[in-house]
Amino acid sequence: MARSSVLILSLCILAFTHCCLSNDPSRDPELQGRRRECELRRISTQQPTRKEVSEAGVTEYWDQSNEQFECAGVAIIRHTIESRGLLLPSYTNAPRLAYISRGRGVTGVMAPGCPETYQSQQESQQESRQKFRDQHQKIGRYRQGDLFALPAGVAHWCYNDGDEPLVALVFLDTTNDANQLDSNARKFSLAGNPRDGQRGIFRKGQEETSGGSIFRGFDTRTLAEAFGVSIETAKKLQNPEDRRGNIVRVEGGLQMSSPTLSREEQEREDRSGPNVNGLEETICSSRLIETLADPSRADVYNPQAGRLSSLNSYNLPILEFLQLSAEHGKLYKNAMMAPHSNLNAHSVIYGLRGSARVQIVSERGQAVFDDVLREGDLVIAPQNFALLKQAGNEGFEWVAFKTNANAMISPLSGKTSVMRSLPLDVIANSYQMSREEASRLKYNREEVTLLAPTYRSSGRTAAA
Structure with a gap:
């Protein structure tokens, strides 16, 4: 009887494992084919065709x-x-x-x-x-x-x-x-x-x-x-x-029923954006529009570097249903967005104003993109590829669309970076450097995500 029970249990586990593996998205041939399409050797800026x-x-x-x-x-x-x-x-x-x-x-x-x-x-x-x-x-x-x-x-x-x-x-x-x-x-x-x-x-x-x-x-x-x-x-x-x-x-303008705001209401909305009551929203009553570029809603702000705003399912709940999110950023002259990767999403970056040198590096350590992104240019940074933006002399403003409702980035330098979280000895032994060098590598940048220009980087950017 005991052997029969063990045999039945083993068969159940085997069947369950087979079921799970057969439903594993990574084993879907169509999905595997889609992933094979991401074997990118070179990335380039894109214009409308x-x-x-x-x-x-x-x-x-x-x-x-x-x-x-x-x-x-x-x-x-x-x-x-x-x-x-x-x-x-x-x-x-x-x-x-x-x-x-x-x-x-x-x-x-x-x-x-x-x-x-x-x-x-x-x-x-x-x-x-x-x-x-x-x-x-x-x-x-x-x-x-x-x-x-x-x-x-x-x-x-x-x-x-x-x-x-x-x-x-x-x-x-x-x-x-x-x-x-x-x-x-x-x-x-x-x-x-x-x-x-x-x-x-x-x-x-x-x-x-x-x-x-x-x-x-x-x-x-x-x-x-x-x-x-x-x-x-x-x-x-x-x-x-x-x-x-x-x-x-439309000759003569479009005539339709639409509520108007008083001057006081308009000024209040301009300052703080649309009001949200915090209740769960349905598709019919959900808020669909958000002022992403409003400076007052920036998530990260550095007076010497710029600002960064994110839009996700937490501040615009409809995005949970769409499984999408967005980012708006503005870098001042020669400032930089720290090297980082998008943990769980592809990022489609569109230049709004100004220009920036953008570098994208693959898992092979190869620079698949290293070029200037200007107004009207578009480039795609695949998930997990390392990415860096450094503004030119006129600054740089962009919007990015991301394929996850709660897209996350992982900075590689700065106060919240991967490097900051490593012990000094791990850094020193990983890169064959002294503890003093490792300490400078770890602590020299105190900013979060947006880095102010240094004298040396300003000179290089201006020359570029």
Whole structure:
């Protein structure tokens, strides 16, 4: 009986172990293939490779088939929306983060099942005396330095109600669990068509043919019946002859129901950002926009070096659902962000202003990237690769998108670094140096993450 019990127990353990191993993500052939794509020997700065010109703006696409984007499993686009330009409603198969690098405007998010909480009464165009009620989901206002988050499949639109062009950098995490399709970034348009000679959303490995809104593919009569409208209205919904592109001009401005802030409320929001009540948020009521570049919310600040702000699931809870986070940094003249690695995420770094020498080192100790990153340049730092930024004479400002809701960095120098936590004798014996040298290596930098320039580093940076 005892032997039988031991045999049964052994079989159960064996079956359990086999089950665990078969469900181990690291043994997934598709995931292994994705990891093999990260055998990067060289990293380079990236610029958009395709441009789509619309009536009231331009959309630029980075090449998603590039091995660096495949490694990180991300896609990047940039919208430039002219004054009174409307980015038509659409949704994507992957969660998105959008950073406003210039301008201001409003955006609407259409989340399935959420109530229409904004209401207004307007006069009908057909009969001036007749009133009708317009209801829609809530809208949000954004401005330069703001970042807003969008779950996969949730549609949105953007409108530029300012006097200058609005520039939005959009990051898509195509290998996110929320994306059940393939690793191609796909945009599903609810209106509009690509202009003549343009292609649809970038898709790696194949040519794209001109496409249109998702309504275009339905039978017109069936579509009319589904909406309870005439055939003529259904044809306008499909509108295959529309050649304005995905950013259209709104003559006379966009009219919609939107609450306004008093001067005191606006000044209070400018100083402290949006108020949060601390309660658990749902998708419908969750806060989607945060002023990432606000100097007053910096997590790390050094008056001689600059500031660094992080956005994660703790200060913007919707990011837990998206499994994404972001970082905004500003380095002053010749200052440096300490050498570090991203522990649990890839980092997509986009230059906003100024320039910096950026170095990225692989696990082989090879510099896979050593170049100047300027405004408009983009580079990807893979997970765990060592990374260093040193600003030029005009300083450097950047935004980084990260593929983890709570991305963490590990500094290699400075007060909170790996080096600081090692015993002196370990340092001395590891690098064949004296205890005095080891002590200087360990304690000379008292700053946290952001390092003020020294005389020698300032000279080298200026010369570079």
